[in-house]
C-alpha cells in the first residue's frame with residue numbers, strides 16, 4: 001500500500017513536472033546568439049542535446065570552424081543562450097540558462113568557456129574538447145515561465161531575470177553567485193520579464209505587469225530602463241515606458257489575459273546599439289519602438305518613433321542592430337490575430353536616415369525574387385541575431401542562415417549547394433540595380449530616370465530626358481516607343497442641317513471674310529449690282545445734264561441693250577437687264593456649288609470643298625448605333641460580320657526596357673478549355689525592346705506568356721494585328737492597333753493580367769447612284785488593365801518573391817457591334833429639282849423687287865417730279881406777272897408802293 005501510494009505520488013510528480021516540447025525552437029526563449037567570434041545555437045531536440053558552435057569568419061563551413069558540444073546533463077532544457085557583444089578576442093564563452101527536467105535541481109545558469117590553448121595540435125577535435133562548463137543551480141526556485149538572461153558587452157557578467165528572481169553570475173568567479181527575490185528590484189512586483197538587452201552602462205527590460213484583476217485588461221506591457229549599482233552591480237530601475245494604445249484601435253481591445261503563461265505570441269525582443277538607440281519589438285501589438293538613451297547619463301528612455309504594421313501580429317518578432325547602428329534588421333512576421341503564421345520577412349532599414357516609422361521604406365527585404373529561401377529552409381522565421389556586420393536567421397526547425405556582408409556592387413546571394421549552416425555568398429548586383437554600401441543589404445533598383453546596364457553596379461547613370469527609364473532600368477528606350485495606335489476614330493456626326501435647300505440658301509447668301517468673301521455668291525452679285533448702279537448713274541447724267549444729242553444716242557443704246565437682256569420683266573425694262581446680270585452671277589454660283597457639293601460623297605474619297613466657306617462641308621449624313629451580334633440587318637451585313645469573324649489575329653506584345661531575351665519565354669494558349677504550348681512567329685530583343693508576335697489559334701482565346709527571368713521590365717505594349725481582305729463590296733480593313741502601359745517610377749509587376757475586348761465596327765456607305773451599299777469593317781480594341789496592379793513601386797517590387805513574370809492576355813469579344821451608316825444628303829434627281837426651285841425663287845425675288853419698284857418707287861418719283869414741275873411753273877408765272885406790273889406802275893406813276901401790289 002505504501003509502495004502504491006509512493007508510486008502514485010511519483011506519477012503525480014511526473015505529471016506536474018515541466019515538460020516542454022524540445023523540438024520547438026520558439027519556446028521559452030531565444031536559442032541563438034552570436035558575436036564577432038562565434039555563433040551558438042541551443043539544440044534541445046538533438047540526441048543527446050547539444051550546442052552547435054560556428055566560429056567566425058562565417059564565410060565557410062569547414063569542420064575545423066564548427067562543432068557540437070553536448071549539454072553537461074541530458075536532462076537540461078536550455079531556455080536561452082547569450083554572448084557578450086564586444087568580448088576580448090581571446091575570450092570565447094557563452095552563457096546558457098534553463099531548467100533541469102524531472103529533478104529537483106530547478107533552474108540553472110551556466111557558462112561554457114573555451115580554452116584556446118587546449119588542443120591546437122588537433123584541429124579536428126579542438127572545438128568539442130576545448131569547451132568546459134560551469135553551472136549554478138537555483139534550487140530555491142521552482143519552474144519559471146519566463147527566464148531571460150542579459151550579458152554585458154564584455155561578455156563576463158550575466159544578469160538573469162525570471163518571474164521570481166534576479167541574479168548576477170560572474171563568469172570569472174562562478175562561486176560568487178548572487179540571487180534575490182525579484183520583488184526587491186521591480187517597482188511593480190507582478191512584473192514578468194520577456195526580453196532584455198544590456199549595454200555598457202544601462203539595460204532595457206521589457207515585460208508585462210499584472211493589472212487590476214477586475215479591470216478589462218489583465219496584463220499590460222511595460223519597458224524598464226535599468227542602471228547598475230556601481231558597488232554591487234545590482235540593477236536599479238530608473239525609467240519606464242508604458243506603450244499606450246490609441247483608443248479604438250484593435251491593440252486597445254486586447255486583454256492579454258494569458259500573458260502570465262509562456263506563449264511565443266508574447267515574446268519580445270530588444271537590441272541596443274553603441275550610440276544608445278534601443279529597438280524594442282512587441283509582436284503581440286505588431287509594433288517596434290525606437291528609443292534613445294543618453295549614454296553618458298542613461299536615466300530616461302526617450303521615445304523616438306514606432307512602426308506598426310497593420311492589423312496582424314508578428315512585426316518585431318526579433319530585432320537586431322548592425323554596422324554600429326547604421327542598419328537595423330527587423331524580423332517582420334505576419335500572424336493572424338489567432339496567431340496562425342502567414343508570412344515571414346526580414347526588413348533591413350538604413351537607420352542613418354533617421355526616419356524609422358510605420359511609413360519608412362526599408363532598404364531591402366528578404367526573401368525576394370533574387371534572394372529566395374535556400375533549399376530546406378523553412379519559410380517560418382523565428383529569430384535573428386547579429387554580430388557587428390553579419391546576421392543569422394533561424395527558422396522554426398532550427399536551420400540557420402548566415403548573411404555575410406558584401407561590398408559595394410555585390411549582394412548576399414543564396415548558395416546553390418546546401419551546407420550547415422547555410423551561408424550567403426557575394427554576387428554582383430543584377431542589371432538595373434546598384435549597391436553603394438558595405439553590408440548585408442540587397443542591391444537597390446535604380447530609381448526612375450537612371451539606369452544600370454551591367455552587373456555589379458555601384459551607381460546608376462542618369463538617362464537622357466527623352467528616354468524611358470523606369471524603376472530598375474537596364475537601358476534606355478526612346479519615349480516614342482511608348483505609344484498607342486488606334487485605328488478607329490469617333491464616327492462623324494451629321495451636319496446641323498441635312499436639308500439641301502437650307503444648305504444652298506445659306507451658302508448663297510452668306511458673306512464671310514477673307515476666302516469666304518471671295519467665294520461668296522452674294523458678294524459677286526452685289527459687285528455686279530454696283531456696276532449696274534454706275535450704269536444707271538451714267539444714264540442719269542446723260543439724261544439730265546447734257547443736251548448733247550450724241551449723249552442722248554449713247555443713252556438710248558445702253559437702254560436698248562439692257563432691255564434686250566432683261567429676263568425679269570421679259571424685256572420690258574432696261575434696268576431689269578442690269579438686275580438680270582446680277583441674277584445670272586448668283587445662279588451660276590448656285591449651279592457650281594450644287595455640282596461640287598454633289599460630288600462631296602462619300603467622305604472617305606473626297607477632298608476639301610473649296611466652293612463653300614466651310615471646306616469640310618460634305619454631301620453626307622451619318623447614323624451610328626449598336627446592334628446585338630445575333631441580329632444582322634441583311635445578308636450583305638452578315639457577309640461583313642463573317643469576314644470579320646474569319647480574320648486571323650496575331651498578338652503582338654513588347655516588353656520595353658529590358659535585357660530579357662527570347663530564350664526564357666514560354667507561351668501557352670487556351671484551346672477550348674485546355675492550356676497548350678504554342679509558338680511565336682517572331683521574337684527578338686532589339687535595343688532593350690523585347691518584341692513578340694504570337695499567331696492566335698482563335699479570336700477568342702487567352703495567352704499566357706511566362707518569362708523565366710528576374711530581369712526588370714519598364715513598360716508593356718500589347719496589340720493585335722490581322723490581315724486585310726476584300727470581297728466585292730465588303731472590305732475588311734487591316735487590324736494593327738496597340739496600346740502601351742507605363743507608369744513613371746514603377747516597374748512591371750510579375751503577375752500581369754490584361755483583358756482585351758474586341759468590338760466589330762462596320763461602316764455602311766449607301767451609294768449615291770445605285771443600290772448596293774459598300775461595307776468596311778474593322779475591330780476596335782478595348783483594354784482592361786489596371787495600371788496600379790500592372791506596375792509596382794520600389795517598396796512593393798522589392799518584396800516580390802516570384803522569379804518569373806507571367807502575362808495573361810484574355811481576348812474576348814463584345815456581344816454587340818457598332819454599325820455606322822453614311823448616306824448622301826442629296827442625290828442627283830433631288831439636286832436638279834432643288835436647283836430648279838432655286839432658280840425660280842431667285843427670279844421671283846428679283847421680280848418682287850420690280851414690283852416694289854413699280855408700286856412704291858415709281859409713284860413716289862412721279863409725285864416728286866410732278867410737285868417740282870408745278871412749283872417751277874408757278875414760279876415762272878409769278879415772274880412774268882411781276883414784270884408786267886412793274887411796267888404798268890412805271891406807266892401810271894401814281895405813287896402807289898410796288899410791294900403792296902406784289903403781295
Ligand SMILES: *[C@@H]1O[C@H](CO)[C@@H](O)[C@H](O)[C@H]1NC(C)=O
Pocket residue numbers: 057059060
Ligand atoms: C573568409 O573571410 C576571411 C576573412 O575576411 C578571408 O580571409 C577568407 O579568404 C574568406 N574565405 C572565403 C572562402 O571567402
Ligand SMILES: *[C@@H]1O[C@H](CO)[C@@H](O)[C@H](O)[C@H]1NC(C)=O
Pocket residue numbers: 073075100103105137
Ligand atoms: C543538482 O545540482 C547539484 C549541484 O547543486 C549537482 O551536483 C547535481 O549533479 C545536480 N543534479 C542534476 C540531476 O543535475
Ligand SMILES: *[C@@H]1O[C@H](CO)[C@@H](O)[C@H](O)[C@H]1NC(C)=O
Pocket residue numbers: 115116117118119
Ligand atoms: C587550457 O588548457 C591548457 C592545456 O590543456 C591548460 O594547461 C590550461 O590550464 C587550460 N586553461 C584553463 C583556463 O583552463
Ligand SMILES: *[C@@H]1O[C@H](CO)[C@@H](O)[C@H](O)[C@H]1NC(C)=O
Pocket residue numbers: 118119121122125129
Ligand atoms: C589533444 O588531442 C590529442 C589527439 O586527439 C589527444 O591525444 C590529447 O590528449 C589532447 N590534449 C588535450 C589537452 O585535450
Ligand SMILES: *[C@@H]1O[C@H](CO)[C@@H](O)[C@H](O)[C@H]1NC(C)=O
Pocket residue numbers: 172173176
Ligand atoms: C571571487 O569572489 C570572492 C568572493 O566575493 C572573492 O574573494 C575573490 O577575490 C573573487 N575572485 C576573483 C578572481 O574575482
Ligand SMILES: *[C@@H]1O[C@H](CO)[C@@H](O)[C@H](O)[C@H]1NC(C)=O
Pocket residue numbers: 164181182183189
Ligand atoms: C518574493 O517576495 C514576494 C513579496 O515580498 C513574496 O510574496 C514571495 O513569496 C517571495 N518569493 C520567494 C520565492 O521567496
Ligand SMILES: *[C@@H]1O[C@H](CO)[C@@H](O)[C@H](O)[C@H]1NC(C)=O
Pocket residue numbers: 604728729731774775776
Ligand atoms: C468601298 O469602300 C472602301 C473604303 O472607303 C474603298 O476602299 C473601296 O474602294 C469601296 N469599294 C467600292 C466597290 O466602292
Ligand SMILES: *[C@@H]1O[C@H](CO)[C@@H](O)[C@H](O)[C@H]1NC(C)=O
Pocket residue numbers: 487488489490491492603604733761762763776777778820
Ligand atoms: C468608318 O468611317 C469612319 C469615318 O470615315 C472611319 O474613321 C472609320 O475608320 C471607318 N470604319 C471602318 C470600319 O471602316
